[in-house]
Amino acid sequence: MSKIPETLRYSDTHEWVEDLGGGRYRVGITDHAQELLGDLVYVEVPEVGKAIRGGEVCGVLESVKAAADLYAPVNGTVLERNDGLGDNPQWLNEDPYGQGWMMVVEADAVACAGLLDAVAYGKLAES
């Protein structure tokens, strides 16, 4: 079973969102998503300053045998991104909720209210 921390919120496109306070949110892909994709070898995260729209493609994930789009979980603007992933895409497999974080975005709390909690995401991941 994949890990689904209770403290995080989730999108139905398999991203997690952590509320850092002050309208800042950290984003990554879930343990379930990295299991589905397999060994990741390449990741493309939007540049700092870029506006992203919830539910729309904002980056690329590639594993040995699959390619997937990275979806923005919420509307917002990218404040920081994890540049270390460029050389270390395996962090997404090894530590998706820690070292494998992808970006920090500025968004408003209302936009994040529609996200799933751990229980709801767990059901989605199982189905």
Added chain:
Amino acid sequence: MPYIPHDGLETAAMLAAVGVERLDQLFDEIPPTLLVHDMVLPEGLSEMALHRELEGRAMSNAPLRCFAGGGAYAHHIPAIVWEIAGRGEFYSAYTPYQPEASQGTLQVVYEYQSFITRLTGLEVSNASLYDGASGLAEACLMALRIQGGDKSILVPENLLPGWRRVLDSVLGLQQIRLVTVPYDRATGTLVLPAEAGDGAALIIPQSSALGLLEPVDALTDWAHGHGLLAIAVVNPLALALLKAPGDWGTQGADIAVGEGQPLGIPLTGGGPYFGFLACRKVHVRQLPGRLVAKTVDGQGREGFCLTLQAREQHIRRGKATSNICTNQGLMVTAATIHMATLGGHGLQQTAVLCHERAALLRELLTAVPGVSLPYGGPFFHEFVLRLPQAAVAVRDALLGHGLLAGLPLADWGMGEAGDLLVCTTELLEEVDLLAYRDALTAVLETL
């Protein structure tokens, strides 16, 4: 039954296992109205009869001493090249998707990629594309992906016209604009474009359709100075002699592409050849086609496998870098063996010999009364000759002397009616060059 091994007993046993009585019952899900009963095809031939028929056809193509180039070149191919490439283990193998069962092909491609990177002076080479012209179209699409946005490609007017037509066909499907960069009518070489416009890349041929060497350093620097990528179009054999695209200008070309046929591939009327495509490592994710990498297995043994497959159509489907699947694998196998057999030394010797023979022929032919040289600049192994008669008529008359004298530029809508593009390779010895001069002299006297 040619190539079907079943005898009557075996067929009967298999039909019984399937639970039908006759072979045609295996097609019982096909609506009967769709079945055909007659098809206009000839009767089959025995292998002997087939051999006789095709040998007759092949022999009716009169053997000619070949002074034609224009993107396809007659070179000597060492016997060992196709002796090995024709081995069943290479010839009848599938694409190396199962790496454990394909280490031979995979290592060959890795060595091929290594050779091409050294010839071009760039860091990454793919495992081949269909031919030089379609490879150039892919290089342009690659440059457009790297540059992003709705941009155009700057195409030299002295690019081989056959290649230009492929660009028109392939890039035209996506409404990509091609802007023609003219050549100087006096020198035959490119002049620096007046403006870059919305160009994504400049194509730089070395050498051009007129056989002339271009000022590649200045052209590359101009491209980079205007925010364009530089796409080098090169002859791989000439690269044994000429500056590698990676060394062009101050930063080097970004992408190099070319026709691989001079590396051990027979002319065969136009194909199969192969296109090579190399680039800087920073652009590798936009490189179309297959790519082989070295890695290790679970026990730490070195091995090879296809890599970055997520760029390709079988995974990314509609969003792939290209639709290419099958490439020109066997041609690459032959080219790798060809390059290894000649070695770096042999390739350089061959390139120098091509150039020296071409220089000698140019001297011999321009001494024929009425024949002149429209362009005087440096060249590799092709040059334009200006004849006092229509080049098409002279070319046709020289067929009777057993010579394919060259390519009339008029066939391409270039130059003047008397212009003939002539090529010489190491295959043509001094006696052949003298025979050309004598035949040309005789033909010009009688035409």
Added chain:
Amino acid sequence: MSTSIFDHDHHFPGVELPSDIPAELLRKAPLNLPNPAELEVLRHYTRLSQQNFSIDTQFYPLGSCTMKYNPRIAHTMASLPGFARLHPDTPAPAMQGLLQVLWELQEWLAAVTGMAAVSLTPAAGAQGELAGVAMIRAYHAARGDHGRRKMLIPTAAHGTNPASAQMAGFAVVEIPNLVDGDLDMAFLDQHLGPDVAGIMLTNPSTLGVFERRIADIAARVHGAGGLLYYDGANLNAILGRVQPGQMGFDVMHLNLHKTFATPHGGGGPGAGAVAVQERLRPFLPLPTVGREGGGALRWVTEQELPRSIGRFSAHGGNIGVLLRAHAYLRRLGRVGVSRVSAYAALNANYLLKELQRVGYQAAFPERRASHEFILSVSDLQKATGIRALDVAKRLLDFGIHAPTIYFPQLVPECLLIEPTETESKATLDRFVAVMAQIRQEALEQPELLREAPHHLPVGRLDEALAARRLDVAAAQ
């Protein structure tokens, strides 16, 4: 691992470069390629060849790839000096022998497909697809019908289909298949309209079954003003028996390196000739071969076919491959051609029954197999965690090439198996015995499969490391 070609190097003095070429145009550094001796080259590449599976040495039940025997006579014929030494720009009167072969091949492929005209130029299936969808586009444009931007493609189609449609400027709409393998007609009806340029289909489909309602599909698509594209990848299943032209298709490509026995060569060259109905003839890619009244043959160019979609390679395509396909077809003749599909179907259906007998599950047990069929090992995965990949890798240990796996993606843990007509009953029986043994191993010693292959030059390779480290050329 074998040694590298770079391990064989002998020293030579530098080559003197010509003085009549300006120094700034010449190589800066010596060409750093190795200089092995000829015998070293011979041994190195002969040893490498021995590390390959190939049709000549192994059974290759690789679905959708039609790995049949590549008759050696075809290779001998294509290598005749009268063909091999012919420069592409030889004037037509001096290359009549070659043009005759190409003209006949055009005629024969038109007959086999039930189409009006053929162009042999596309270099491979994917280039044929691109030319084919480009002709659909040109056809609509020529009628002033510019709104048709969508191409319908089944979810189970080969990946080249959507990639080619995309390259030709179309938006792709995927159509699902139903549980019995047929196309979802309701979905089709819903999406047909004045914005649809056409539909790309394979029949038999990539699911290994014949699309029974093809005539109905053709009527609906034509009724909505669209055209039908036939992906010829599975033509071996119906060769000499059903013509795509008669099924209602307007344009198609053939994979000569599948159906017509030309070699795969470790990944090419192929040949992807296109065939069209009369109304698409003006748009064919060039050059084609034409015949004068007196019988003389010539290349057909833009002057004669001004509405052509153009050219996709510098010359006339992969002519050496076309020569091989011609030799194969000429050898088989009319009767031989229809035997191909009969025995391809016999081998596939026999193998399906036998594999079911030893415990494997068919994806479409109620359907007749075409020339290939799909098994799913989901049951093994549930019982032991063994996946299709593990079965495939274990087969390699027995000297049998793996079937196609994980394609089509619609069937979980699938193996797509295509034996082809050139394999004997004895070969198929051995394959069944090996598959039965593997099934038993999966249940009793799953580790044996998970770690397979055990008997090849390398075991399973670290593909993630390959992509992350990206060592794609030998260091200098």
